[in-house]
Amino acid sequence: MTDPLSSLLRAAHLMAPAALAATVATHGRALGIAETVLYLADYEQVTLLPLPGEGVPERQELLIEGTLAGRSFARVEVLTGVADGRVRLWMPLLNGVQRLGVAELTLRTAPDDDLQARLRAFISLIAELVVVNDAYTDVFARLRRRKTLSLAAEMQWELLPPLTFGADRVVITGGLEPAYDVGGDSFDYAVNGDLADLMVIDSVGHGLPAAILASVAISAYRHARRNMLDLPDIAAEIDATIAGQFTGSQFATAVIARLDLSTGRLRWINAGHPEPLILRGTSPIAPPRCPPSRPLGLQDGKPVACEVRLEPGDRLLLYTDGITEARSPDGEFFGERRLADFISSGLAAGDPAPEMVRRLMRRLLTYQADQLQDDASIVVLEWATGREQRLQL
Numbered sequence: 001m002t003d004p005l006s007s008l009l010r011a012a013h014l015m016a017p018a019a020l021a022a023t024v025a026t027h028g029r030a031l032g033i034a035e036t037v038l039y040l041a042d043y044e045q046v047t048l049l050p051l052p053g054e055g056v057p058e059r060q061e062l063l064i065e066g067t068l069a070g071r072s073f074a075r076v077e078v079l080t081g082v083a084d085g086r087v088r089l090w091m092p093l094l095n096g097v098q099r100l101g102v103a104e105l106t107l108r109t110a111p112d113d114d115l116q117a118r119l120r121a122f123i124s125l126i127a128e129l130v131v132v133n134d135a136y137t138d139v140f141a142r143l144r145r146r147k148t149l150s151l152a153a154e155m156q157w158e159l160l161p162p163l164t165f166g167a168d169r170v171v172i173t174g175g176l177e178p179a180y181d182v183g184g185d186s187f188d189y190a191v192n193g194d195l196a197d198l199m200v201i202d203s204v205g206h207g208l209p210a211a212i213l214a215s216v217a218i219s220a221y222r223h224a225r226r227n228m229l230d231l232p233d234i235a236a237e238i239d240a241t242i243a244g245q246f247t248g249s250q251f252a253t254a255v256i257a258r259l260d261l262s263t264g265r266l267r268w269i270n271a272g273h274p275e276p277l278i279l280r281g282t283s284p285i286a287p288p289r290c291p292p293s294r295p296l297g298l299q300d301g302k303p304v305a306c307e308v309r310l311e312p313g314d315r316l317l318l319y320t321d322g323i324t325e326a327r328s329p330d331g332e333f334f335g336e337r338r339l340a341d342f343i344s345s346g347l348a349a350g351d352p353a354p355e356m357v358r359r360l361m362r363r364l365l366t367y368q369a370d371q372l373q374d375d376a377s378i379v380v381l382e383w384a385t386g387r388e389q390r391l392q393l
Helices: 004-012 017-029 068-075 113-134 139-144 151-159 207-226 231-245 335-348 353-367 387-391
Strands: 033-041 047-050 079-083 086-095 098-107 164-167 170-177 185-192 195-203 252-260 265-271 277-280 283-285 306-309 315-319 376-383
Touching: 004 017, 004 113, 017 033, 017 113, 017 139, 033 086, 033 113, 033 139, 047 068, 047 098, 068 079, 068 086, 068 098, 068 353, 086 113, 098 113, 098 164, 113 139, 151 185, 151 207, 164 185, 170 185, 170 195, 170 353, 185 207, 185 376, 195 207, 195 315, 195 376, 207 231, 207 252, 231 252, 231 265, 252 315, 277 335, 283 335, 315 335, 335 353, 353 376, 353 387
Parallel strands: none
Antiparallel strands: 033 047, 033 098, 079 086, 086 098, 164 170, 170 376, 185 195, 195 252, 252 265, 265 306, 277 283, 277 315, 315 376
């Protein structure tokens, strides 16, 4: 008897991406799954959208808030329900620790431990197939957009790394809004051996011109980083690139950071940007005073890196001013204190890092009565918290 996972993997080699849902459902039946339905999260991470396919039962989109499917996605948990006398499992689709959506599996009886383990392997393979196929199809990107992306937002989403990465000792997760119309805000990260590199950037202006500047800056950052330059030299290369390609009225503020995962040594350069925020437990810790250099594109010399030593369990927050300067209808800023309190309350509630960031972006929209005055982006890095195990299926 052919193993269903091996059979699915073989079928995937020549599978058209649009056939993924149907192919998965067919191979799921060999595991005793009566119905398999895949859902992908939309760009705002508000809704779970079913992936259609031949022979796949029709489903409605589901809100992440207030549904079993949404709770499975948010908490990275396998949840069980009963409908029409059959067992329904909700399992998160994870690429590493990146949340893609959920799978709905309908079985005639509750699975034993052995079948549970096989189902987890089955769902993990499906998530990998979604990511691999997404590289050469528009099927998933079209499904995930509940409205049209602006051209600037299309560019930014194509430029972004996965929203969440996790490994031993580190979890990095990011978010940005407005998801369908973001312009000048962006972020990037990479983990190479014991070093985690991060950048959060805010390009001057709005729309397409800001997105083009951000794209050039991120590309220059990756070029310098991959050439193994030190932080001051990375900043200098980005600065020279912006200055050489754009007029003097165009620039970008940024924080460029590097964390040694073995020691907790954090170095960063602040180019006219909001200061990094460190959370130790639930208390914000002000990093050592570090006067910012001028914005990228306007610098008059190589900047000097600042330094601090993190403690195990610390969280580093890098963000743009669209977070802290978000205004309520009565004009009150969201502020650093409210940002720190929100992350702390998420920790107390047991939210995994990507869920804290998702809920933060929703809170920002609510705080501004769903009318963002500026792009808003954030990257949260958790170092040596031990919580990375919670992001596994």
